[in-house]
Amino acid sequence: MKAQSINKALPSDGNRPGVWQLIRPFWVSSEKWLALLLIAIILTINFTTTFAFVALNKLHGRLTDALVALDWPLISGTMVKSLGIGTITVLLPMVSVLAINYLTLRWRTWMTVRYVERWTQGSAYYQLERDNLISNGDQRIAEDINLFTDISINLSTNIINVVVNVVTFTIMLWGLSGALSIPLGGRALSIPGYMVIAVYVYSFSHLALAHWLGKVLIGVNMNKQTVEADFRFLGMQVRENAEQIAFFGGGGREGRRLLSRFVRVRDNTLLMMRKTFKLNFFQSMFSQVFSPLPTLLALPLLLSGKITMGGLTQITMAYGMLLSTLAFFPQAYQSFTNWIALANRLRDMLWALNKARDQPAGIRLESRGSALCCEGLTLRRPDGAALAHLPRWRVLAGERWVVRGRSGSGKSTLLRACAGLWPFGEGAITRPQTARILFLPQKSYIPVGTLKSALAYPDEPDAFTDLQCRQALADCCLAERTDSLTQSDRWQQVLSGGEQQRLAMARVLLHRPDFIFLDEATSALDPETERRLYQALLDRLPGSTIISVAHRKELEHFHQHILTLTPGQGS
Numbered sequence: 233m234k235a236q237s238i239n240k241a242l243p244s245d246g247n248r249p250g251v252w253q254l255i256r257p258f259w260v261s262s263e264k265w266l267a268l269l270l271i272a273i274i275l276t277i278n279f280t281t282t283f284a285f286v287a288l289n290k291l292h293g294r295l296t297d298a299l300v301a302l303d304w305p306l307i308s309g310t311m312v313k314s315l316g317i318g319t320i321t322v323l324l325p326m327v328s329v330l331a332i333n334y335l336t337l338r339w340r341t342w343m344t345v346r347y348v349e350r351w352t353q354g355s356a357y358y359q360l361e362r363d364n365l366i367s368n369g370d371q372r373i374a375e376d377i378n379l380f381t382d383i384s385i386n387l388s389t390n391i392i393n394v395v396v397n398v399v400t401f402t403i404m405l406w407g408l409s410g411a412l413s414i415p416l417g418g419r420a421l422s423i424p425g426y427m428v429i430a431v432y433v434y435s436f437s438h439l440a441l442a443h444w445l446g447k448v449l450i451g452v453n454m455n456k457q458t459v460e461a462d463f464r465f466l467g468m469q470v471r472e473n474a475e476q477i478a479f480f481g482g483g484g485r486e487g488r489r490l491l492s493r494f495v496r497v498r499d500n501t502l503l504m505m506r507k508t509f510k511l512n513f514f515q516s517m518f519s520q521v522f523s524p525l526p527t528l529l530a531l532p533l534l535l536s537g538k539i540t541m542g543g544l545t546q547i548t549m550a551y552g553m554l555l556s557t558l559a560f561f562p563q564a565y566q567s568f569t570n571w572i573a574l575a576n577r578l579r580d581m582l583w584a585l586n587k588a589r590d591q592p593a594g595i596r597l598e599s600r601g602s603a604l605c606c607e608g609l610t611l612r613r614p615d616g617a618a619l620a621h622l623p624r625w626r627v628l629a630g631e632r633w634v635v636r637g638r639s640g641s642g643k644s645t646l647l648r649a650c651a652g653l654w655p656f657g658e659g660a661i662t663r664p665q666t667a668r669i670l671f672l673p674q675k676s677y678i679p680v681g682t683l684k685s686a687l688a689y690p691d692e693p694d695a696f697t698d699l700q701c702r703q704a705l706a707d708c709c710l711a712e713r714t715d716s717l718t719q720s721d722r723w724q725q726v727l728s729g730g731e732q733q734r735l736a737m738a739r740v741l742l743h744r745p746d747f748i749f750l751d752e753a754t755s756a757l758d759p760e761t762e763r764r765l766y767q768a769l770l771d772r773l774p775g776s777t778i779i780s781v782a783h784r785k786e787l788e789h790f791h792q793h794i795l796t797l798t799p800g801q802g803s
């Protein structure tokens with residue numbers, strides 16, 4: 233099995249919006265006060281826990297000395313206090329976790345709402361697919377926002393926490409360890425706070441090692457999200473197109489395609505395992521080799537009588553606390569690489585959404601008057617190649633036109649341009665200002681749910697009465713479905729191609745648009761049913777303007793005008 237790559241129009245690093253543009257909006261929104269309150273609660277808890285650890289450190293030193301001296305009243309008193317403070321260090325972090333989870337959920341909700349709105353606003357979701365700007369936008373919203381907010385909150389609260397802990401434990405260890413005196417010739421060299429210096433030298437070496445071994449994980453993590461999403465997406469495609477694939481006997485081919493995508497998942501996971509193992513191995517070896525260091529360093533103080541056994545316990549405990557605090561940085565390296573990868577994927581999504589929003593339209597679209605008018609219209613492919621040219625095409629209200637032309641001559645593209653979905657080209661399209669316009673493609677989207685909600689789409693089901701729905705179904709030769717209005721199903725799979733087209737036509741009758749664009753919307757029907765549907769359209773919506781893209785000659789009978797598109801021009 234060999235991995236294959238997928239081409240995507242990704243932004244260069246300089247064109248990506250800054251990470252700040254992902255983070256800032258939530259923290260300046262109306263949510264900010266509650267978010268800041270939660271941050272304050274989390275930090276207060278964390279600081280209280282830190283100071284509880286400092287108090288525990290003192291108590292443990294006192295307890296050790298009391299044990300050496302067999303001072304029973306002091307032993308029992310110190311143990312009770314240790315127990316009380318120890319309980320605080322266990323309970324408070326639980327509340328902190330709760331607050332962190334709640335804050336993460338609020339941020340995730342806020343971002344998800346914004347991104348879903350931007351993705352579904354206008355036709356951004358369509359532009360992203362049409363121009364192949366990014367892959368799996370939906371999964372970035374569902375998965376990446378979740379992980380991004382989670383890691384952001386955890387990392388940042390931990391970093392603040394760690395900074396406070398580092399300062400506190402540094403002061404504590406500095407005070408406890410005092411100076412190390414090394415005899416040098418006839419004089420003594422004094423190194424103040426030598427244990428603090430040792431912890432810092434150790435920790436920064438550890439971090440340097442983590443960075444050196446771990447920086448490759450940024451790219452690997454980013455790739456992980458992409459290859460996993462691509463694999464899921466292909467699986468979804470097989471599920472959605474199961475019947476078409478089955479007719480072609482394409483299961484084997486799909487299996488190979490799925491496995492070749494999975495090879496990329498597997499290779500990336502293997503690479504990640506190798507790099508993570510290397511990182512963890514060297515980190516663990518490093519910690520293991522240096523584990524006896526605090527006791528060895530504090531020994532001269534004990535031997536010289538500067539500290540008691542209790543003092544030694546306090547010093548090694550303080551050293552351990554500072555060390556484990558500083559160890560956060562190398563340990564957090566993986567989370568950090570993951571965070572950068574997620575941020576980059578979301579920055580790409582933001583870039584694509586901005587590009588879709590700011591895309592300059594070569595074709596001007598205006599709403600004015602009561603007719604549809606194309607002036608000096610040249611339709612182009614995205615790469616700039618000309619498809620068709622219409623010097624002037626005017627469709628008055630109530631007229632019926634059929635658009636003809638060879639396959640690939642740009643008929644659907646003309647309808648896309650009229651719908652405002654195709655910016656590539658030049659010229660102007662004026663659409664009637666107040667008219668209701670409906671576009672019907674060859675294969676209409678039918679959402680999962682009741683038949684009535686499929687019929688009413690994009691309106692809500694209660695926008696129409698059952699009687700209206702039944703009438704529309706009967707008019708479109710679907711009388712046998714009139715009792716199924718409340719039946720919930722996956723209609724796109726259940727209905728035949730022709731039935732789906734009849735349902736879509738019933739939708740037109742229900743919505744009663746003034747302008748109807750039909751793009752081979754009856755191509756799956758037999759001529760007789762097609763004729764009956766067009767007749768129903770004419771009978772029920774006599775004043776509506778109809779523009780049909782069609783190959784069949786019979787349909788010309790229902791139209792008064794013909795527009796023929798030939799490559800490079802229209803006549």
Ligand SMILES: Nc1ncnc2c1ncn2[C@@H]1O[C@H](COP(=O)(O)OP(=O)(O)OP(=O)(O)O)[C@@H](O)[C@H]1O
Nearest residue numbers: 362363613614619638639640641642643644645646
């Ligand atoms: N998103 C896209 N990216 C690149 N090229 C596209 C895109 N959409 C359409 N085209 C190209 O534009 C040309 C015109 O397509 P269009 O769908 O308008 O043809 P048509 O006349 O409706 O064809 P048919 O009768 O076969 O439906 C085709 O060559 C097609 O490949």
